[in-house]
Amino acid sequence: MTRAYNFNAGPAAIPLEVLQQAQEQFVDFQGAGMSIMEMSHRGAIYEGVHNEAQSLMRELFGIPDNYHVLFLQGGASTQFAMLPMNLLQSGKPAAYVQTGAWADKAIKEAKLIGETVIAASTASDNYMRVPELSEIQVPANASYVHMTSNETIGGTQFQSFPATGDVPLVADMSSDILSRPIDISKFGVIYAGAQKNLGPSGVTVVIIRDDLAKDNPKTIPAMFRYETHAKSNSLYNTPPSFSIYMMNLVLKWIKAKGGVAQIEQFNRDKTKLIYDAIDGSGGFYTGCAQPQSRSVMNITFRLGSEELEKQFIKESEKEGFVGLKGHRDVGGLRASTYNAVPLESCQALAQFMVDFQKRNG
Structure with a gap:
């Protein structure tokens, strides 16, 4: 078999070793006589995979103990809305760094929820650069400041991140998560769709500091509250189990690569x-x-x-x-x-x- 030179923007390349391992385990996972896709998400075998993926994510990305690692659905596009639903407070605007199409989509969703301000923008440069950190102006009373770490359409990427003090820093890292070490403690929330660096589409990883995953507004549905998923180990409802299994294999591959x-x-x-x-x-x-x-x-x-x-x-x-x-x-x-x-x-x-x-x- 000849493998394509796959430069797709997403869903994107998955390591061949991972695909081959999944192929070997597809019909009969761990001698259970069935595929992992057929198993109950409440069963011990699946929960082992689920918990192992969380542990590997913590280990590889250096995630501190005071953060939850959530496995959600709906892609980053759902996080564009879920984030302000949970964290945007009345009288405390959300600040957004406007760097391209994906940042624009996040801003559009946030405006439906509450007050938003633009902390910096490179629209005048056709989004062909990201702002210098000194250009980012965050109101002292902001609910949070949001950045898109890598814009897939323009091909731009932040090389470093600002210190935002008491204002939680939020990053959409869908297209560059686990591509480089970062200091997680700088961030309140990191989210990423899996289909670029972590595996197939279907699962969205949310790394959220403990204090931001509690006391979320009870006026929003349970499925859209971070605390719902933090309290239930991302097992409040049926998770995207096969995507999480595949992500677990990709995380093992990253670890094996050093x-x-x-x-x-x-x-x-x-x-x-x-x-x-x-x-x-x-x-x-x-x-x-x-x-x-x-x-x-x-x-x-x-x-x-x-x-x-x-x-x-x-x-x-x-x-x-x-x-x-x-x-x-x-x-x-x-x-x-x-x-x-x-x-x-x-x-x-x-x-x-x-x-x-x-x-x-």
């Missing part, structure tokens, strides 16, 4: 190959994001014309490359190089880019 610090170096090494092909092309390829804001997860670039870009896509697909077409809202080209994208795929893409330039430059 942990998050090693994954970060691996990501930087493979991403550099593609950025070098862009920067060394003499202008044949043009990077979209400003250099200091470039993402290690999503590389966005353009060619001299849309016709040439279409030719690039057509020829690359014939060579086994998948997912290189830019987001429909902005066009261009994009290579998503999440944790599970192999070095060999990035080497192959960099070489294809050089060859394509020779033929068309």
